[in-house]
Amino acid sequence: MKMQITNIDIIKMRDKKNDKNIKKLEEKFRSLFKNIRDVIVILDKEGRIVDINPAVKKISGFSPKEIKGRHFREIKFINPENRKKIIEYFRKDRRGKKVPPYYEVEGTTKDGRRIIVEVITTPFISEGEIVGSLVIVRDVTENKKAEEKLKNYQKKIESLVNSSVDLIFLKDKNLKYLIANKAHEKLFNIKVKDIIGKTDFDFMPKTVAEGCRRSDIEALKSGFISREEWVGEKCFHVVKQRIEDTQGRVRGIAAVIRDITERKKIEEMLKKSKEFAENLIASMKDGFSIIDSRGVHININEALCKMTGFTREELIGVGPPHPYWAPEEYENIQKAFKKTLRGEFEDFEMIFMRKNGERFPVIVSPSWLRNEKGEVISYFATVKDISERKKIERAKTEFVSLASHQLRTPLTNINWYSEMLLLGKAGELNDQQIKYLKEIYTANQRLVQLVNLLLNVSRIELGTFGIKPEPINIIEIANIVLKELLPQIKTKKLKLEKDYGKKPLIVNTDPNITHIVFQNLLSNAINYTPKGGRVKVSVEKGKSDVLIKISDTGYGIPNDQQSQIFTKFFRADNIVEKEPDGTGLGLYIVKSVLEQSGGRIWFESEENKGTTFYVTIPLKGMRKKKGKKMSI
Amino acid sequence: MREQSVKNKTILVVEDDVSTLRALVDTFTSEGFHVLKAKNGEEGLKLALKEHPDLILLDIIMPKMDGMTMLKKLRKDEWGKNVRVVILTNLSAAEKTAEALESRVYDYFIKTNWTLEKLVKRVKERL
Numbered sequence: 067m068k069m070q071i072t073n074i075d076i077i078k079m080r081d082k083k084n085d086k087n088i089k090k091l092e093e094k095f096r097s098l099f100k101n102i103r104d105v106i107v108i109l110d111k112e113g114r115i116v117d118i119n120p121a122v123k124k125i126s127g128f129s130p131k132e133i134k135g136r137h138f139r140e141i142k143f144i145n146p147e148n149r150k151k152i153i154e155y156f157r158k159d160r161r162g163k164k165v166p167p168y169y170e171v172e173g174t175t176k177d178g179r180r181i182i183v184e185v186i187t188t189p190f191i192s193e194g195e196i197v198g199s200l201v202i203v204r205d206v207t208e209n210k211k212a213e214e215k216l217k218n219y220q221k222k223i224e225s226l227v228n229s230s231v232d233l234i235f236l237k238d239k240n241l242k243y244l245i246a247n248k249a250h251e252k253l254f255n256i257k258v259k260d261i262i263g264k265t266d267f268d269f270m271p272k273t274v275a276e277g278c279r280r281s282d283i284e285a286l287k288s289g290f291i292s293r294e295e296w297v298g299e300k301c302f303h304v305v306k307q308r309i310e311d312t313q314g315r316v317r318g319i320a321a322v323i324r325d326i327t328e329r330k331k332i333e334e335m336l337k338k339s340k341e342f343a344e345n346l347i348a349s350m351k352d353g354f355s356i357i358d359s360r361g362v363h364i365n366i367n368e369a370l371c372k373m374t375g376f377t378r379e380e381l382i383g384v385g386p387p388h389p390y391w392a393p394e395e396y397e398n399i400q401k402a403f404k405k406t407l408r409g410e411f412e413d414f415e416m417i418f419m420r421k422n423g424e425r426f427p428v429i430v431s432p433s434w435l436r437n438e439k440g441e442v443i444s445y446f447a448t449v450k451d452i453s454e455r456k457k458i459e460r461a462k463t464e465f466v467s468l469a470s471h472q473l474r475t476p477l478t479n480i481n482w483y484s485e486m487l488l489l490g491k492a493g494e495l496n497d498q499q500i501k502y503l504k505e506i507y508t509a510n511q512r513l514v515q516l517v518n519l520l521l522n523v524s525r526i527e528l529g530t531f532g533i534k535p536e537p538i539n540i541i542e543i544a545n546i547v548l549k550e551l552l553p554q555i556k557t558k559k560l561k562l563e564k565d566y567g568k569k570p571l572i573v574n575t576d577p578n579i580t581h582i583v584f585q586n587l588l589s590n591a592i593n594y595t596p597k598g599g600r601v602k603v604s605v606e607k608g609k610s611d612v613l614i615k616i617s618d619t620g621y622g623i624p625n626d627q628q629s630q631i632f633t634k635f636f637r638a639d640n641i642v643e644k645e646p647d648g649t650g651l652g653l654y655i656v657k658s659v660l661e662q663s664g665g666r667i668w669f670e671s672e673e674n675k676g677t678t679f680y681v682t683i684p685l686k687g688m689r690k691k692k693g694k695k696m697s698i
Numbered sequence: 699m700r701e702q703s704v705k706n707k708t709i710l711v712v713e714d715d716v717s718t719l720r721a722l723v724d725t726f727t728s729e730g731f732h733v734l735k736a737k738n739g740e741e742g743l744k745l746a747l748k749e750h751p752d753l754i755l756l757d758i759i760m761p762k763m764d765g766m767t768m769l770k771k772l773r774k775d776e777w778g779k780n781v782r783v784v785i786l787t788n789l790s791a792a793e794k795t796a797e798a799l800e801s802r803v804y805d806y807f808i809k810t811n812w813t814l815e816k817l818v819k820r821v822k823e824r825l
Contacts, residue, residue, distance in 0.1 A: 471788055474788035474810045475718065475809075477810050478718055478788065478809040478810050479715070479717045481810060482718070482722075482813075482814050483717075485813055485814050486724070486725065489814075489815070491724070491725070491728060518810075518811070
């Protein structure tokens, strides 16, 4: 606009023939005309282009030469319909009618690019007469683009704000709404347009409005608040920010308010259940620990600290090995630990160590924690101090041991006196007397066997069962046992197959244990196979073990009881009726002594078809074990 | 021939249970042995050192002096250190066996597991 005034001034000044100044001004104007970025077009009365500055080349791609002398109608970079409009304005303007001060029109450059230009026209007056028009064309394409972008951006922001379930609003400093989003409509059952210009008191219950006002005022004073506020049954997270203009004057507040009632409820619930779990663990009498997949303690309870004598600080973040693992138990514990990490959660007994070095027995029950995807995220274990239980168990076992030894004295006497009578040491007996005496003798023999078994069990459980390997011929032991059992084999008319040669098989084993193994497995095979059946014994030397196989064509072990047959005193249902005399101790003893000595035992069985027991004894020999001393 | 060899042999039975003691004494006497008897380790030791029997049948658990103590004392004696001793007990704890072996015991028998017949046979073999 200033430019336009300058032109008029120049003309006026020329009129005054102030030549010197005019010349200077003309020079200035020429330079301006040449260098200005806007296009300046001078038209004569008919609308023919008298002059146009070089800026046109930059904006439209057409050079001044291509345009000069043509009619405005022919200016190609302004689209035809717009040209018509501009010419219309020229006419109106000249007739003194009102026209817009500037207008935007569309155009096309020489190379076909779409542009938007702003056009200002003004009559060109010389010596008081309108001699033509002055047109200024400014390229506003870029500005327009930016403006459009801004508009789009605003629209996006608007839809974003409206799509938010949070309440978002702007209030002026008198706490009247300037902007409110759609979320208000649902919560207050009112249209947004009816909120604008109102205060909270106009559409909220009074008490609620008062609460809002208090926090609004606080935000105005302090500049910013972010907190949880309860309104009746609902809880909101409220963020309010004071708005200031560039001069630092307070203009109002902006706020985002989120309904967090549900979250709060869940949080409360979680907090309660967490507290419950924590109290539960803390109040447990048993030790409790949570470990990560590497075995490091994440958490432990007070009971575990008390039990072991270590503090929380000494245990959390530590291990493995954990400070309360007795060094001599490392191997066992590591094994159990690896089992747990593999997902086999069996209870295991082990020895723990207190901080003062004192040892105590425990049962560790491992388990796991899974996340919602079912992945194991950590493991936990309860630890039970079983010192007392062990003491009681030991007292029981010691009692059994003591009682059994005491029983042996009268058993010896019954044995020997019946023997003496049977041998006629007290004179000839008649057949009936001999028969009765034999009954006494046989019954007593069974008692002796039972006492021997009980003593073996108590020795295993008290740890007094020593293992003393010496080079022995396993074949010989098999033969000795078979010879002992020959009478029973004959009575039952069983077919005995020996699948081993005469060649000695010498291995470092405990003769007593080897005898126990053959004796129990063979007498089981004989006792639990019906008359006329078959019992087969084979002994073979493998790569690292001796494999002993004892199979029969007997009653077999019912499928559902196979897992229990090594349990102390267990007897399968199908044999209890057929052979009521068994003790249920034999296999328990066999398995215990074999496992302690480094051997293994397993079986295959089908009811009414038969059973095969497999035993291995390591070729390198049985593990030596010194039996603990006992007072009796 | 064997009967002949047994005739001059003396065995000492050290056993606290009267009934068991009688069974042993009667059996070995009827087999032709000269049998001495003692009810505990103390008596047994005294008798052994005085009579120098050919073989001692020794119980372990006894009042006053147990069999192991008696055996150890016996082994300190010039005559006693070589006398044949057969342990005859109802104790089967393994360490006792080991202890017995250290004191050069010929046999270690569990009473309930042996018949008198077999016992006599074994004693005769030892003499």
